[in-house]
Amino acid sequence: MKFDNILAEVNGFGRFQLRTILLMLAARMTLPFNFMLNNLIAAVPSHHCDITSLDYGGVLSNLSHKEKLIVSIPVQEDGTLNSCQMFAEPQYHMLINSSNITDLPTVPCQNGWMYDNTTFKSTLATEWDLVCDKRRVNKATATIFFTGVMLGAVVFGYLSDRFGRKRTLLMSYVTTTFFGFASAFSSSFAMFAAMRFFAGLGLSGISIVTVVLCIEWVDIEHRTAVGTLISLDWSICSALLPVVAYFVNDWRYLVATVTSPLCLAIVCWWWLPESARWLISNGKVESAHFYLTKCAKVNGREQFMADLKPEVLSKVILVENENKKYSYLDLVRTPRMRRLALLTGIVWFAVACTYYGISLNIEGFGVNIYLTQFIYGAIEIPAKAFIYFSLKKIGRRFSQAGALVLTGLCIFCNMFIPQDKGSFRTAVGALGKMFAEAAFTAVFLYTAELYPTVMRQNGLGFCSFMARTGVAVSPLILLAGEVWGHLPSTIFTLVAFAGGLSASLLAETRNVRLPETIEDVEQTS
Numbered sequence: 001m002k003f004d005n006i007l008a009e010v011n012g013f014g015r016f017q018l019r020t021i022l023l024m025l026a027a028r029m030t031l032p033f034n035f036m037l038n039n040l041i042a043a044v045p046s047h048h049c050d051i052t053s054l055d056y057g058g059v060l061s062n063l064s065h066k067e068k069l070i071v072s073i074p075v076q077e078d079g080t081l082n083s084c085q086m087f088a089e090p091q092y093h094m095l096i097n098s099s100n101i102t103d104l105p106t107v108p109c110q111n112g113w114m115y116d117n118t119t120f121k122s123t124l125a126t127e128w129d130l131v132c133d134k135r136r137v138n139k140a141t142a143t144i145f146f147t148g149v150m151l152g153a154v155v156f157g158y159l160s161d162r163f164g165r166k167r168t169l170l171m172s173y174v175t176t177t178f179f180g181f182a183s184a185f186s187s188s189f190a191m192f193a194a195m196r197f198f199a200g201l202g203l204s205g206i207s208i209v210t211v212v213l214c215i216e217w218v219d220i221e222h223r224t225a226v227g228t229l230i231s232l233d234w235s236i237c238s239a240l241l242p243v244v245a246y247f248v249n250d251w252r253y254l255v256a257t258v259t260s261p262l263c264l265a266i267v268c269w270w271w272l273p274e275s276a277r278w279l280i281s282n283g284k285v286e287s288a289h290f291y292l293t294k295c296a297k298v299n300g301r302e303q304f305m306a307d308l309k310p311e312v313l314s315k316v317i318l319v320e321n322e323n324k325k326y327s328y329l330d331l332v333r334t335p336r337m338r339r340l341a342l343l344t345g346i347v348w349f350a351v352a353c354t355y356y357g358i359s360l361n362i363e364g365f366g367v368n369i370y371l372t373q374f375i376y377g378a379i380e381i382p383a384k385a386f387i388y389f390s391l392k393k394i395g396r397r398f399s400q401a402g403a404l405v406l407t408g409l410c411i412f413c414n415m416f417i418p419q420d421k422g423s424f425r426t427a428v429g430a431l432g433k434m435f436a437e438a439a440f441t442a443v444f445l446y447t448a449e450l451y452p453t454v455m456r457q458n459g460l461g462f463c464s465f466m467a468r469t470g471v472a473v474s475p476l477i478l479l480a481g482e483v484w485g486h487l488p489s490t491i492f493t494l495v496a497f498a499g500g501l502s503a504s505l506l507a508e509t510r511n512v513r514l515p516e517t518i519e520d521v522e523q524t525s
Contacts, residue, residue, distance in 0.1 A: 004513050005276055006308070010292060013226070014299030020217060021230055023079040023272050025175060026209045027265035028230070032238040032377070033258035034180070034203055035149075037361060038142040040242070042252040044125045044135070046116040048073055048081040049109035050388060070094050073458020076108060084132035086107060108132070118497075119369065121250045126369055128189045141193065142475045148197035150468030152204025153420075156329070157461010160205075161326055161454070165213045166274040172205030175264050180259030184252045200289075202245075204468065208460045210464075215448040216275040216456070217295070227445030228388040235384060235437065239377030242370040281516065285313040320495050327438045331462060336522050343461070343502045344447055345466040347400065348497020352445050353470030354407050355436040357492040358429055372426060379430045387438035395510045396446045401503040403439035407481060408496030409434050414491045439499075449509035453516045464475060 004012075042394045063071070071090040074082045115126045117489030125131055130138035152172075160168040176199055182237035211230060218226045241258075248254045267295070279288035289310040297381030298303040331341040348500060357465040359376060390399040417425050443463075480487045515521050 002513060003280065003516070004294065006313075007217075008221075009304045010296040011299035012302045013222035014215075014295075014301075016295040016298040017214075017217055017222075017226070017505075018330050019271075019298065021214055021226070021274060023264070023268040024213070024230075025233055026204050026261045026268060027169075028233045029237045030176070030180075030258060030261050030265075031203060032234045033209055033241055033244075033261075034145075034199065034236055036241055036373065037255070037258060038145065039359070039369070040120075040123075041254060042130075042138050043120055043369060044131055044138065044139045045118075045120055045123065046080070047083055047113045047126075047131055049084075049086040050112045050114045051086070052114070053111050064415045067095060074104065079428040082106075083113075085112065096445060098506060100364040114427060119249070121206065123191075123251050124189070124192070126248070127251065130189070136479070137189070139475050141478065143472045144193045145196045146468050147469040148200030149204040150465050150472055151467055152201035153208060153461045153464030155201065155461075156205030157208060157403065157459075157464065158210050158327065158456050160212070160457035160461070161278075164274055164278060165209050165216075165274055165457070166269075168205060169213070169272070170266070170269050171367050172202050172268060173262055175199075175202030176268065177202075177259060177262040180262065181256060184255040184259070203505050204464060208457065211444050212448055212457055213272070213275055215445070216277045216453070216514075217273070220513060221436070221450065223445065224388065224391045224510075227448075228384050228391070228441060231441045232381070232384055233250045235377060235380030237377075238380060239374050241377065242373035242468045245373075246370050247493060249385065277516070280313050281453050283314070285310045288313050326458060328458055330455055330518060331459065334518060334522050336524070337455075337518060340450060342508075343506050344450065344459070344463050346502040347404075347499050347506075348443060348447070348463040348467040350404055350495050350502070351439045351470075352435070352467035353403070353474050353477075354411065354492050354496045354499075355433075355440055356471045356474040357488065358433045358436055359413070359472050369466060375426065375430050376433050379434045382439040383434040386434070387441050389447070390438075391442060392509070395508050396442065396449065397504060397506055397508045400439060400446055400506075401500040402433050403442060404500035404503060406435040407439060407454045408493045408500070410435060411489050411496065412493045415486045446506075446509065449514060450506065450517055450521075451510070453514065455518060469514055492513075 005286060017375070045304050048069070049072070051068055061304040067364075069081060071087070071092055071094050073086050076082055086109055088107050092105055109132070113131060114127060117126070120126070124141060128134075145382050156168055156172055159171065179195050179198040179202060183199055184193055186192035186195055211227075214226055214230050215223060244257060245254055248257050273291045274287065276288040276295075279285070289305075289308075292308075292313075293305045317384065330337065332338045390402070393404075410428055414428045414432070415427055417428060444460075447460055447463050448456060474492075477491050479489050480491065496512050515524070
């Protein structure tokens with residue numbers, strides 16, 4: 001008897017499984033809140049040099065504020081005030097003739113900046129003047145955060161396979177809660193960056209452990225449905241984030257707000273089950289029997305577990321050595337595991353890099369930032385329906401590859417839409433975001449099915465590490481637009497196509513039992 005047979009007997013998709021998903025909902029809603037947060041807290045509102053303290057010996061005292069701006073700050077080609085430069089001396093002739101300013105000497109802002117606070121009451125840029133020469137420091141905020149997420153994937157992936165899903169999840173909750181609130185009360189940018197790094201580290205554990213815990217409790221028939229269902233909270237909360245940010249438009253309060261659901265998640269953690277698959281793989285059959293009995297009771301299948309003795313479970317998953325502790329080195333010890341690690345690593349890098357390449361560039365479409373963020377979140381909901389039916393009918397491999405190729409095509413097409421066509425650029429960008437989200441939804445489920453139980457969390461941790469590498473790189477790729485405007489889109493397109501090719505070389509896992517050991521993977525054709 002296989003574990004999937006036992007799971008089917010106790011109802012592999014009953015009230016117990018639904019309750020498990022709901023108990024992790026509060027924690028999972030913080031993922032899109034935090035991962036997309038940088039778009040809002042690091043936004044740079046319109047700004048110009050602060051001239052309120054300038055007087056030049058009293059010569060400006062008789063001018064109105066509008067006139068002071070005219071004689072103090074040059075105007076750009078689009079008619080807006082220069083964000084980073086001011087005239088070295090007041091240019092009174094500008095009040096009469098402002099047509100020729102090319103030869104007038106300018107200097108960097110001398111007394112800070114004035115910001116337009118109609119959209120945001122406060123952001124990182126306005127708090128610490130991260131504009132002009134410091135604008136790259138502001139953009140690095142996302143890279144710092146996702147570097148923490150990248151490291152967290154490795155740390156929590158190992159801890160989950162070593163100490164169990166449930167205990168590792170609590171560690172993730174506590175880490176994210178502490179550093180999330182600490183970042184909201186940061187007194188300097190350096191402190192904020194450090195706190196966000198560790199908050200990202202904790203969030204990575206929440207991301208990968210919750211998925212594996214759900215998948216390992218679900219039978220073969222319902223894995224596709226559950227894999228899609230648990231990602232739906234991401235899309236709904238992505239669309240909800242700009243609504244929250246519209247009313248909470250101070251960055252400190254916003255960071256605290258998106259962290260607060262974890263307080264409820266810590267309470268809900270007490271009722272979460274440990275993975276019975278992991279327990280059996282580690283020789284803890286008594287604990288596995290306890291949780292399977294609880295599952296059977298909630299799902300109305302008590303009689304089956306009453307007849308099943310704990311010692312029978314020890315034969316359900318056969319491992320060479322129950323005391324063996326697996327690590328990331330086991331990803332490269334055997335030929336098929338090496339191939340699997342290489343291909344899934346490329347796929348995850350491509351999925352995350354292109355998804356965030358679109359998501360972190362919402363200001364580049366000429367539409368209100370809140371509206372664009374909402375559209376980008378809402379478009380992910382039909383993506384769930386699209387990928388669900390594709391995974392059921394076409395299978396994992398070609399659904400994954402197709403979603404990545406379509407994402408690349410949308411990014412490629414947007415290169416040829418003029419900048420002044422903001423609505424069209426947003427529409428094509430949103431379509432690309434839809435396919436990118438479809439690829440992200442599929443990759444979690446697909447990867448969990450490809451790796452064996454004894455290495456599932458390590459495998460997902462490695463893949464998540466590769467994904468977060470792609471995320472950390474994506475803001476830097478966007479900076480390449482300063483070299484050539486189409487260079488970022490070109491890079492993202494090539495990355496998407498490379499990911500699609502790698503996905504097409506993986507094995508199909510639709511309606512197949514989850515592999516339990518490395519030997520299971522090596523024996524597959």
